[in-house]
Amino acid sequence: MQFINSLRGEWLKTRRSAASWLCLIGGFLLPLLYFIGALKDHNTLNSLPVNSEIWKVYFFQIWRFMAVVMLPMGLILSSSLMTQLEFRNNTWKQVLTTPQSIGTIYLAKLSAILLMTLKFFIFFNIGMLAAAIIPSLIFDHQLPRDSFPYSFYLVNNLKILLTCMPVIAIQYLISLRFKNFLVPIGAGLMFWLVSVILVNTWKYAYVSPYSYTPMIGLNTKLPAGINILILSGVYSAVFFAAGFFVFRAKREVS
Amino acid sequence: MYCIETKQLSFKYSGGAPVLQGIDLQVPEGCIYGFLGPNGAGKTTTLRLLLGLLKKQEGAMLLFGKEFERNRIEILQKTGSLIEAPSLYSHLTARENLDIMRYLYDFPPKRIDAVLDLAGLGNVGSKTVGKFSLGMKQRLSIAIALLHQPELLILDEPTNGLDPNGIIEMRELLKALNKEYKTTILISSHLLSEIEKLVTHIGIINKGQLLFQGTLEDLQRKQKQGxxxxxxxxxxxxxxxxxxxxxxxxxxxxxxxxxxxxxxxxxxxxxxxxxxxxxxxxxxxxxxxxxxxxxxxxxxx
CATH class of the missing domain: 3.30.70 (Alpha-Beta Plaits)
Incomplete structure (x- = not known):
């Protein structure tokens, strides 16, 4: 119960916050651009140069841009912004003098970041489908004949979500550790940039968790035996645990 | 019985000189204890230690007769605090700031109206805190500290930023809380004149050492002798x-x-x-x- 109450509080803190606006704008920006492009060119899903599995082709086409640039940047910014909210408002001392365990505080804030990421995925998927369906209705084009692949969309969304976890874990850890907002943002952007550069040029690029969403977006071929979903799980577990120990050790955070 | 009792409490920041040296603080239950000292004397460090915002290094710390580290959550459940500058979410309204705390303490929403009125903020509950003056922020911080009807209030220079009227109102509010609810109040200040009309007990700290501790009458006796x-x-x-x-x-x-x-x-x-x-x-x-x-x-x- 304490955790739920704590999470409610953390979620309320996101209201009108920069992270919340980022989630809304980031989630709908790319679908909106697709939508505008479709209106301008009178293109709809039927214009894609494939005969079958149009929904799947569309999924990867729109996710490619998102997964390489916008998603990692959004994760870096939102994780850092949500954690740094306490430093910026000088509220760590308020949080740490409430009757909740250090573990609850850590988990509740982390859960709020994860919920915000989930909210972003929901917005993006709604936008993505709207950008596909609305132009078809406007131009009276038919929607693809093949049935909508619900499980494909769900599984692939979950896969991408899982590859986001290590980035969230690392950003959360750095944001808890450093008071200066530029440290987590700067470190995150640097890790991401290096990872994107190396993703198609270095065979060991998979060691960087920041390369996982770009790898999905660019459909990068991985060496045999390497599974970025498993690596994501391992990295997440390690960095979430490390973040907790850093947070517990550094009690004087305000 | 003491609501707060420290025994030989000492503290120093890493690589620095000792900030506190063997502090034996004794705050009786139901009193208003003025914790006085010039800037840098060690007041805020003591209060931060009492609230668990700093890790205790040496000595013992008992609140409500219980050792703090082992009973942290139980003690904080009964404690309200305001340490240094107001801690508020500037993008949220006063009511939303209180809501966050209400969830944590599991109190009904009507309590928010009560504390907003008590702090004189009844008509600005829906205004975002970023638009508040320093005095209003200070009042809201007090409202947050009072939300869960704590048995102990720890206030670090709470009159900072308040105008003379605000200072008088806060004094009356704290007196009323102490009288009606027997709330123990530990209030720090660097100006004796500011709190001498409020407190029943006084502790004077300088350079990390407690120079005087006793009732206001004890200090007045000392004054006559001197x-x-x-x-x-x-x-x-x-x-x-x-x-x-x-x-x-x-x-x-x-x-x-x-x-x-x-x-x-x-x-x-x-x-x-x-x-x-x-x-x-x-x-x-x-x-x-x-x-x-x-x-x-x-x-x-």
Whole structure:
């Protein structure tokens, strides 16, 4: 119960916050651009140069841009912004003098970041489908004949979500550790940039968790035996645990 | 019984000089304890230790008779606090800021209206805190500290940013809380004059050491003992003699003669005697004998 109450509080803190606006704008920006492009060119899903599995082709086409640039940047910014909210408002001392365990505080804030990421995925998927369906209705084009692949969309969304976890874990850890907002943002952007550069040029690029969403977006071929979903799980577990120990050790955070 | 008791509490920041040296704080239950000291004396460090915002290094810390580290959540459940500058989410409204705390303490929404009214913020509950003045933020911080009806309030310089009216209102509010709900209040300040009308007990800290601790009456007694009359004359030797002849025990300091505070009629008589014997009298004054001077004397010594 304490955790739920704590999470409610953390979620309320996101209201009108920069992270919340980022989630809304980031989630709908790319679908909106697709939508505008479709209106301008009178293109709809039927214009894609494939005969079958149009929904799947569309999924990867729109996710490619998102997964390489916008998603990692959004994760870096939102994780850092949500954690740094306490430093910026000088509220760590308020949080740490409430009757909740250090573990609850850590988990509740982390859960709020994860919920915000989930909210972003929901917005993006709604936008993505709207950008596909609305132009078809406007131009009276038919929607693809093949049935909508619900499980494909769900599984692939979950896969991408899982590859986001290590980035969230690392950003959360750095944001808890450093008071200066530029440290987590700067470190995150640097890790991401290096990872994107190396993703198609270095065979060991998979060691960087920041390369996982770009790898999905660019459909990068991985060496045999390497599974970025498993690596994501391992990295997440390690960095979430490390973040907790850093947070517990550094009690004087305000 | 003491609501707060520390035993030989010491603390130093890594690589720095000791900030606290063997503090034995004793805050009786139901009292209003003024924790005084100049800036940098160690007040905020003590309060941060009491709230678990700093890790205890040496000594013992008991709140409600229980060791803090082992009973942190139980103790914080009964404690409200305001440490240094207000801690508020500037993008949220006053009501939303209170809501966050309400969830944590599991209180009904109607309690928010009660504390907003209590803090004089009843009509600005839906305004975002970023648009608040410093005084309003301070009031809201007090409202947050009071939300869960704590048994102990720890307030670090809560009148910072308040106008004179605000200071008086806060004083009345704290007095009422103490009287009606028997709330123990530990309030820090660097100005004795600001809290002497409020507190029942006083602790004076300087350079990490507790210089005085006791009731306000104890301090007032000390004040009377410390007060003196000062004679600045052209002939200190003759002045000493005349004062001794009058049964007083003068002390010579920096060319001036000091005696314990005496009645004005006695001073007038001695002055006549000095003039009659040809001693030039430049000045006769009573040493400052208010609580502030005692505080300053303690701190300077």
């Amino acid at each position: 007060a003196s009359t000062i004679f600045h004359t052209g002939d200190a030797g003759s002045t000493m003699r005349i004062l001794q002849e009058n049964g007083l025990q003068p002390v010579l300091a920096d060319g001036m003669v000091l005696i314990p505070l005496v009645d004005r009629s006695v001073i007038a008589g001695i002055n006549q005697q000095l003039v009659a014997e040809g001693v030039v009298v430049f000045e006769i004054s009573s040493g400052r004998n208010d609580l502030e001077s005692i505080f300053i004397d303690l701190v300077n010594n």
